[in-house]
Amino acid sequence: MARIIAFDYGEKRTGIAVTDELQIIASGLTTIETKKIFSFLTDYLKNENVELFVVGEPKQLNNSASESEQFIKPFIEKLGTTFPKIPIIRVDERFTSKMSSQSMIDSGLKKKHRQNKALVDEISATIILQSYLYNK
Template sequence: MAKYGRIIGLDIGTKWIGVARTDLLKTVANPIGTYHTENAIDEIKKLVDGERVEKIVVGWPLTPAGQEGKAIKMVEEFVARLTKALPDMEIDKIDERYTTKEAVRAMVEAGVPKMKQRDSDRVNQAAAAIILQKYIESRKTDNVRITDRYV
């Protein structure tokens, strides 16, 4: 593992993929974009090719009871395509329960106007940043359960 490198976080949806990345020291997650599922792989590949990315973290959609939800299949299919495009990239998954609600709450607390809170681009990016920040924090403590390594 590189001493200085980034981790990319993904919030995978049916039409849109929210993307976030860490700073080089891997301490803070920042939202960077939302891409349509049709071109998200190409955009993520550009990020990986253009920056020192050492890992990708995907949100794993569990039910409130902690079981794998119906969205698992969609996420698995996207991750399979991503793995094919980036065969040497390490991909981890982490429980993403409630990240969209947390993203909206964070926007409310930050004073984002209601119309912009409904903007799915902003919500997806913010959810990706929350997923990634949870992953970063889980590496420091055992407060957040990281599910099995995907690849």
């Protein structure tokens, strides 16, 4: 089997999570400046076998697309053309930021660490990936 990578895409930063090769455990990998994501992925894919990309899909409470979807669509298109052999699926990412913040509180992180937006993005990507694994 190969790994699955999940993205919590943002205009400035993108949180990235990855599974183990057996696709059992989702773990935070990193948060990267969005403008550097394709060079990061190119390097990562030289050393790791990845079979699927999971991209968070922001939605409103009424299930309509969020405003940030306009920034995610071009990313998905470029992801598909840059890595055409790796399929892309979307996973609802509603409430992942709140869940991320709550998990940091639950784990005992001090307030200063909880304000680290890069960490929130990485944890959000992990939640997106866990959601995919749970529902697949």
